[in-house]
Amino acid sequence: MTNLTRIHGWGRYPQQDAYMHTPTSYASLELTAKQQDSVLARGMGRSYGDSANALNVLQTTYINHFIEFDKATGKLTAEAGITLREILDVIVPSGWFLPVTPGTSYVTLGGAVASDVHGKNHHIAGTFGQHVESLSMLLGTGEVVITSPQHHADLFHATCGGMGLTGIIISATIQLLPIRSSLISQKTIKADCVETACEAFESNSDATYSVAWIDCLSRGKSLGRSVIMLGEHAAQGGLDIDVRQKVSVPFSTPSALLNSVTMKVFNTAYWHRAKHNVSQTVSLIPYFYPLDAVGEWNRLYGKKGFLQFQCVVPKLDGIANMRRLLTEISNSGEGSFLAVLKQFGVANENLLSFPTEGYTLALDFKASETAIKTVKRLEDMVEDMGGRLYLTKDAVMQESTFKATYPNWEKFEVVREQYGAVGKFSSAQSIRLGLA
Amino acid sequence: MKRILIIGATSAIAEHCSRIWAARGDALHLVARNEQHVQVIASDLKVRGAFEVTTYVTDLNNIDKHDELLDVADAALASVDIVLIAHGTLSKQKSCELSVETTIREIQTNALSTVSLLTLIANRFEAKRDGAICVISSVAGDRGRASNYVYGSAKAMVTAFTSGLRQRLYKSNVSVVTIKPGFVDTPMTREFKKGLLWTKPNVVAALIVKAIDNKSAEVYVPSYWSSIMQIIRAIPSKFFQWMTF
Numbered sequence: 001m002t003n004l005t006r007i008h009g010w011g012r013y014p015q016q017d018a019y020m021h022t023p024t025s026y027a028s029l030e031l032t033a034k035q036q037d038s039v040l041a042r043g044m045g046r047s048y049g050d051s052a053n054a055l056n057v058l059q060t061t062y063i064n065h066f067i068e069f070d071k072a073t074g075k076l077t078a079e080a081g082i083t084l085r086e087i088l089d090v091i092v093p094s095g096w097f098l099p100v101t102p103g104t105s106y107v108t109l110g111g112a113v114a115s116d117v118h119g120k121n122h123h124i125a126g127t128f129g130q131h132v133e134s135l136s137m138l139l140g141t142g143e144v145v146i147t148s149p150q151h152h153a154d155l156f157h158a159t160c161g162g163m164g165l166t167g168i169i170i171s172a173t174i175q176l177l178p179i180r181s182s183l184i185s186q187k188t189i190k191a192d193c194v195e196t197a198c199e200a201f202e203s204n205s206d207a208t209y210s211v212a213w214i215d216c217l218s219r220g221k222s223l224g225r226s227v228i229m230l231g232e233h234a235a236q237g238g239l240d241i242d243v244r245q246k247v248s249v250p251f252s253t254p255s256a257l258l259n260s261v262t263m264k265v266f267n268t269a270y271w272h273r274a275k276h277n278v279s280q281t282v283s284l285i286p287y288f289y290p291l292d293a294v295g296e297w298n299r300l301y302g303k304k305g306f307l308q309f310q311c312v313v314p315k316l317d318g319i320a321n322m323r324r325l326l327t328e329i330s331n332s333g334e335g336s337f338l339a340v341l342k343q344f345g346v347a348n349e350n351l352l353s354f355p356t357e358g359y360t361l362a363l364d365f366k367a368s369e370t371a372i373k374t375v376k377r378l379e380d381m382v383e384d385m386g387g388r389l390y391l392t393k394d395a396v397m398q399e400s401t402f403k404a405t406y407p408n409w410e411k412f413e414v415v416r417e418q419y420g421a422v423g424k425f426s427s428a429q430s431i432r433l434g435l436a
Numbered sequence: 437m438k439r440i441l442i443i444g445a446t447s448a449i450a451e452h453c454s455r456i457w458a459a460r461g462d463a464l465h466l467v468a469r470n471e472q473h474v475q476v477i478a479s480d481l482k483v484r485g486a487f488e489v490t491t492y493v494t495d496l497n498n499i500d501k502h503d504e505l506l507d508v509a510d511a512a513l514a515s516v517d518i519v520l521i522a523h524g525t526l527s528k529q530k531s532c533e534l535s536v537e538t539t540i541r542e543i544q545t546n547a548l549s550t551v552s553l554l555t556l557i558a559n560r561f562e563a564k565r566d567g568a569i570c571v572i573s574s575v576a577g578d579r580g581r582a583s584n585y586v587y588g589s590a591k592a593m594v595t596a597f598t599s600g601l602r603q604r605l606y607k608s609n610v611s612v613v614t615i616k617p618g619f620v621d622t623p624m625t626r627e628f629k630k631g632l633l634w635t636k637p638n639v640v641a642a643l644i645v646k647a648i649d650n651k652s653a654e655v656y657v658p659s660y661w662s663s664i665m666q667i668i669r670a671i672p673s674k675f676f677q678w679m680t681f
Contacts, residue, residue, distance in 0.1 A: 003627075003629065022623065022626050024473075024623045025470075025472065025473055025476075026472075027472070062448075062623060065476050065477065065479065065480035066479065066480045066482075066483030066484060067479055067480070067483075068479070068483065069483045078483075089459070090483060090484055090485070
């Protein structure tokens with residue numbers, strides 16, 4: 001019934017041909033899953049690498065309904081294919097916000113759970129999965145089960161962060177965060193090198209939101225110079241949500257536009273434009289999702305796409321290790337203008353969840369042979385430092401690195417086996433990483 | 437607050453119109469064939485802000501039930517301000533060519549059931565001298581083509597019927613809006629390869645809601661389909677027969 005379609009993640013690398021199945025109801029979802037030997041649920045395709053690439057894709061576009069929203073308690077139940085943006089449109093005017101949000105609102109609820117996404121408040125609120133009360137899932141056995149930290153807890157902790165490999169998430173119930181205003185009080189701090197930036201995170205650890213834009217191209221004394229943005233939900237200012245029209249990148253731009261010179265210019269300009277120790281009030285949407293205003297910005301990297309690299313290194317020796325990584329990146333001259341530094345809080349008990357206590361760095365590399373080599377070099381360094389890479393961003397990690405840095409992978413496989421997921425749910429990434 | 441009757445409420449275009457109306461706080465009465473599917477949509481629309489959502493399950497090819505359907509809607513909404521007629525099937529042209537029965541059934545679903553509903557709704561709205569009727573027709577009704585002329589001719593009937601109805605009801609303060617969508621990316625068209633001319637249903641829905649608000653007459657969505665169809669209609673039949681699309 002379906003033709004092969006070329007698919008890829010947000011980084012547009014790597015690509016593969018897939019059979020797309022797009023069920024419109026629970027009945028057709030169950031049937032689609034049953035009919036395929038192996039299948040993978042896919043939402044907005046916003047993971048960067050090949051996490052959502054598979055030969056048989058179950059596209060959740062039409063499984064996108066709200067089921068229940070209690071405005072008094074902030075408990076929300078919705079189907080997995082709904083986007084965080086649609087959720088925000090409904091909850092913000094009622095005085096609620098997502099307890100944890102990634103840097104784009106164009107991800108699905110199911111994707112947020114499967115990636116166990118984190119946000120600027122990780123040091124305080126943990127990951128998205130820590131605010132999920134229960135999930136309704138279709139298992140490889142054809143059974144539909146409810147899983148929560150109390151019920152089928154092993155399945156729950158394998159599914160939050162489990163990259164869709166344990167079953168198909170049909171719906172999720174989450175506990176929202178109360179807000180009194182849709183405004184954010186933001187404070188900007190400039191740090192002239194990576195050490196100062198990490199110290200700033202430490203001294204501002206009571207801030208609800210904290211993240212830094214970091215210049216990955218500067219060297220020497222100003223290596224890792226950063227602009228740190230702290231944020232708090234404002235106490236007043238109304239509960240309006242922005243409905244500004246977004247602009248789109250209409251086609252892939254010649255990738256030569258993004259080169260070491262333009263990126264250096266951008267980074268230098270960005271650093272000099274930022275003002276130290278300035279407070280201002282900004283709207284929630286541009287604060288949390290600045291890039292959502294530019295549709296399909298991934299096209300800026302040209303047809304070949306880009307690689308995202310996000311690692312976390314442990315807090316112990318974290319600052320020194322961050323300097324080593326930044327030196328390597330700076331020497332490669334390939335890092336892009338979208339680099340982010342953040343301090344993570346403690347890890348949770350989800351088996352494949354990415355965040356662990358320490359420092360995380362995320363940046364893009366325009367896809368090329370040399371970029372892949374650079375990323376692999378960084379991967380080795382991170383493994384030696386006792387850190388790990390974020391599966392949602394990954395496109396090239398080696399099986400050995402994965403198994404060494406995600407020690408719970410064997411427990412994960414046991415849970416998959418137990419719930420009939422082995423051989424039933426797989427992705428290009430899970431095959432590359434040696435999962436059954 | 438508007439009171440809106442949505443016929444064919446599980447169609448992707450109707451569902452997206454309903455979401456816009458729900459966010460505005462309107463009261464909605466949904467008519468559909470599949471009970472489970474319409475209940476999922478009803479719960480969703482309540483969360484999205486609908487003042488009230490009620491449902492009615494029927495097969496619209498049971499023309500005898502149309503009067504009852506409208507009575508129930510009137511009772512549920514306490515009078516209807518807007519009716520959206522959006523049900524239909526995308527006929528499989530090849531199957532139609534091989535079967536008179538299939539052809540007639542497709543015309544029944546896509547044209548005659550709509551004509552029946554329109555006849556009854558028109559009389560009710562004419563009597564109260566108020567209301568808006570919006571019907572989803574199609575660009576396919578502008579000119580029959582080899583690849584889908586059964587569906588196209590059914591939609592041509594809907595377009596012509598609503599054109600006449602619009603003239604008749606103009607004096608009675610009732611607006612009749614004919615929507616002609618181009619290619620819309622919905623479950624109905626999921627087997628098609630999508631190109632530049634395809635539009636998402638939420639975009640189409642926003643244009644439909646605007647057309648109803650503005651009491652527009654005949655609207656191509658998106659509007660560039662007006663130019664495309666002008667060209668297609670202008671091709672002399674003698675040449676048109678040589679073409680294949």
